[in-house]
Amino acid sequence: MKNLFLTLTAIVPISLLAQSKNFMYSEGKIYVVIAVIAVIFLGLAGYLYRMDRKISALENEK
Amino acid sequence: MQQTVYKVIGVVLVLYSLIFGLLTSIPDLPIIEESIRNLFYHVSMWFAMVAMMAGSFAYSIAFLRKENLYTDRRTAALTETGMLFAFLGLFTGMIWARFTWGAWWTNDPKLNGSAITILIYLAYFILRNGIEDERKKARISAVYNIFAFVMMIVFIGILPRMTDSLHPGNGGNPGFNSYDLDNRLRLIFYPAVIGWILIGTWIASLRYRIKNLSIT
Numbered sequence: 001m002k003n004l005f006l007t008l009t010a011i012v013p014i015s016l017l018a019q020s021k022n023f024m025y026s027e028g029k030i031y032v033v034i035a036v037i038a039v040i041f042l043g044l045a046g047y048l049y050r051m052d053r054k055i056s057a058l059e060n061e062k
Numbered sequence: 063m064q065q066t067v068y069k070v071i072g073v074v075l076v077l078y079s080l081i082f083g084l085l086t087s088i089p090d091l092p093i094i095e096e097s098i099r100n101l102f103y104h105v106s107m108w109f110a111m112v113a114m115m116a117g118s119f120a121y122s123i124a125f126l127r128k129e130n131l132y133t134d135r136r137t138a139a140l141t142e143t144g145m146l147f148a149f150l151g152l153f154t155g156m157i158w159a160r161f162t163w164g165a166w167w168t169n170d171p172k173l174n175g176s177a178i179t180i181l182i183y184l185a186y187f188i189l190r191n192g193i194e195d196e197r198k199k200a201r202i203s204a205v206y207n208i209f210a211f212v213m214m215i216v217f218i219g220i221l222p223r224m225t226d227s228l229h230p231g232n233g234g235n236p237g238f239n240s241y242d243l244d245n246r247l248r249l250i251f252y253p254a255v256i257g258w259i260l261i262g263t264w265i266a267s268l269r270y271r272i273k274n275l276s277i278t
Contacts, residue, residue, distance in 0.1 A: 052268060
C-alpha cells in the first residue's frame with residue numbers, strides 16, 4: 001500500500017502538469033522521461049521503506 | 063522506522079540528481095557530448111561502492127579489536143551492498159564505454175582493476191560461506207576484508223594513475239576538474255554521490271537487521 005501511495009504521489013503532480021498541455025510536451029518531451037525516472041526511483045524507495053517497516057515489525061515480535 | 067532522517071535526505075538527493083542531471087546545461091565536449099551526464103549516475107555508483115567498502119573495512123578492524131559478532135554482520139552487510147554498486151558501476155560503465163570509446167570492454171587499467179576488485183570481493187563471500195564456525199568465520203573474513211580493501215585501493219586508485227588510461231584523471235588525462243570549471247556538473251554530482259551513499263547505508267542496514275533476525 002505504501003508503495004502504491006508513493007507512486008501515486010509522484011504521478012498526481014505529473015498528471016496536473018500534463019493538463020496544462022505545454023510543460024510536458026515542451027523541450028522534446030524530455031520531462032516525460034524525467035517523470036518516468038522519478039516514478040521508478042520513488043517506487044524503489046517506497047519498496048525499501050516497506051521492507052524497513054516489515055523488518056521493524058519482525059524485530060518487535062522477538 | 064529507525065533513523066528516518068538520513069534515509070529521507072538520501073532519497074531527496076538522489077531524486078534531485080536524477081531530475082536535474084537531465085535538465086542541467088552541460089559543457090560542450092567532443093565525443094562525450096550529452097553522455098557526460100553519466101557522470102551523475104555511473105561515477106556515483108563507484109563512489110558509493112568505495113564508501114561501502116571503506117565502511118566494511120572500518121568494521122573489520124573494529125571486529126578484530128572487540129570480536130563482537132554484530133560487528134561482523136555489519137561488515138558482511140556493507141560488503142554485500144558494495145558489491146551491488148560495483149556491478150551497477152561495471153555494467154553502466156560498459157554501456158558508456160561502448161558509445162564513447164567504441165568497445166564494451168577495453169584493456170583500460172581501471173576496467174581490469176575494477177574487475178579484479180570484484181573477483182577479490184567475491185572470494186570474500188566464498189571464504190565466509192566455506193567456514194562453519196561463526197567466530198572463526200568472522201575472524202578470518204575480517205582479516206581477508208582488510209586485505210581486500212587495500213587491494214581495491216591499489217587496483218582502482220593507484221595503478222590506473224600510473225599508466226595510460228582512458229579514464230579522466232588517470233595516466234596524464236585531465237581529471238574532472240577540467241570539466242568542472244563551470245561548476246554546473248559539480249552541483250549535481252556531489253549531491254548524487256552523497257545521496258547514493260546514504261541509500262547504500264540504508265540498504266546495508268536492512269541487510270544487517272535481516273542477518274540479526276535470521277541468526278536466532
